[in-house]
Amino acid sequence: MNQAVTVSVDQGVALIRIDNPPVNALSPEVISGLETSLDRASRDSSVRAIVIIGAGRTFIAGADIKGLEQLAWGSDSGAPEIHDLLQTLEDTTKPVVMAMHGTALGGGLEVAMAGHYRVAVPDALMGQPEVNLGIIPGAEGTQRLPRLVGLEKAIEMCVSGKPIKAADALSAGLIDRIIEGDLATGASAFAREMAAQAGALPKTRERKDKLPPASAIPGMLEAGRDLARKTRRNLEAPVAVVDALEAAATRPFAEGCAREREIFFQLAQSEQAKALIHAFFAERGVSKVPGVSKDTVAAPVNRVAIVGAGTMGGGIAMACANAGISVRLTDTSQDAVDKGIATIRKNYDVSVKRGRFTPAMVEERMKRIAPQVGYDAFGDVDLVIEAVFENMALKKQIAGSVASLGKPEQVFATNTSTLDIDEIAVASGRPPQVLGLHFFSPANVMRLVEIVRGKATSPETLATAMAVAKKLGKVGVVVGNGPGFVGNRMMFPYMYEAQFLVEDGATPQQVDAALTGFGMAMGMFAVDDMAGLDVAWRVRQELNQFSQPGARKPLVADRLCEMGRFGQKTGKGWYLYGDDRKPQPDPEVLALIEQTATANNIRRRSFTNDEIIERTIYALINEGARVLDEGHALRAADIDVIYTNGYGFPAWRGGPMFYADRVGLKKIYDRVSAFHQELGQRWAPAPLLAKLAKEGTTFKELDKRRAGSLVGASS
């Protein structure tokens, strides 16, 4: 017993309560507190049964990931050791009931499975998400889970890392009862019931009844490894976890545990574990923003108006409706609004076909979206999101028109991807309530939102936007106001370098294959075709991107646009598209590239995949260093969150800035400098990159050093 774990006894039941905010992670204090409490309850003759429960919002959310981070970087003291606790739990001679609410994840579920019985409230979630951190369960989870739910279900849970709900857990055999009403009361009553039963207490480690017959095992394992390779591309842990599960099905418990430990420790210090743990904390770190503290009041957002019923507006409307927010969707004509609603309906129908929503869920969501022409009833809404096409004059006019309609605290957000927020804020006449909410397409699917802070944006407006992003289930990253903000600004040099490579002798498919081989979700040319070549074309003109004397201008992209090849939507862009929307190389494009190169005296040569990665990814990193230096991103880790959540950068590489750290900033700087010599001014090394390389440090260290200046930020 200690501060993190307390015991109270009532009517023969010892209630052991874990209280280690925020999520009852298994810290050394929790582990030792559980051991002492169990010992006390075992020795207390008035105790007939034991219930273990979590205080606050959750049961145990897992091992302390801070400890795992230390382990990943080489410190043995970070390795959580709970084998003795699990054995004590299972060998306790009084029934031990695990009472779960919130989440029982990772080490939390592993503790739960060592109890004799498990009960949960209806909305509790249970799972083994370790693979998402690049590791496998390391506290006998791979050995107990298949003994409770069977090998197939255990494979599905451990490979996907997705938690299951209480109803599913009950039918799978993971829990014994769902408790409606007060959990402590219900679990205690259940514990008394179990204490009154005769017979031996069930020990998970001794069970064999759910394990499959030997003949069925190879097929299940093969299907599991297949699932891991197909659905968790490039990840090591989901394949490795099947090896540990194989041991559960084929070896005695103790040997299986030893195999699990062996794999756990192999992965715990892998590059992927380092990167994925970095990604975990980076995502949680974005909520720490200077000027916004725990005391900053975010206005509740229950009603939103969206101006513009096109692709972006419709996607945002769906994201809001999915989160239970009512939406007024407006456009300039009935026809435009009708088209928007029809598209939303079509997209929801696809979700029904894929089994994501039931028809009833879709109707509920459609009812939340009220179509209209004009700004009627805009006074009622908490937030207006303008989502018309990228035209400054139009955006300013809308900001001005709606400004006077709402209550004083109503927030006006523009969904621009490149334009100046401050100019729009001034046009509104109420700059403190204005900011940018840069959603990514499709807005109902993509997790990233850049929250663009203008010069005059108030802390309350910012806090409101951050809360809205969370409510929509998105990661909102606060960024500064500058052309392209963070994500798109970095993407331009990356995209244009890919295009120069093609003009210099590579093919779009070779560049894309190198990028997907590196782990990017899609190649740059496939992305450009999906987004529409006209988008960047317009930005090139609007931002006058190649105005510096001597700047190399991409040539082929403009030609493709002049030919009306705007990408997927016109059936051709860099690639050709059939009904299946799969990109096919187009000889016409390859010929155009060659002709353009010849006409412009570009000497073509072949490129290795490594050169392609250096030219593209290092361009991204170099620009990232500038963005950071100029303060448009608060932390290097924020850039990583933006790129892993919005641009398909592999999370298992941590994000571009973390990847740069791992390659070594000196090496990156040297290559960038060499490209500068060879390819000209666009490759001038970012001063921050040069500085850090010279100091022999990393972006991660820089973030740590700067963390002090974010004091006062919320968590």
Ligand code: 3H9
């Ligand atoms: C494991 O268990 C290995 C085992 O096999 C044992 C091996 C021997 N540790 O996400 P939130 C912090 S691996 C430390 O914003 P939510 C988080 O950093 C682990 N800290 O809240 C944040 O801190 P701050 C398996 C943790 O309500 C705060 O809690 N478990 C941990 O949106 C709030 O977090 C997992 O992978 C942790 N385990 O979501 C579960 N968890 O406020 C990971 C959270 O300072 N956690 N924090 O920024 C989650 O998925 C979500 O946090 C959870 C809550 C769903 C629990």
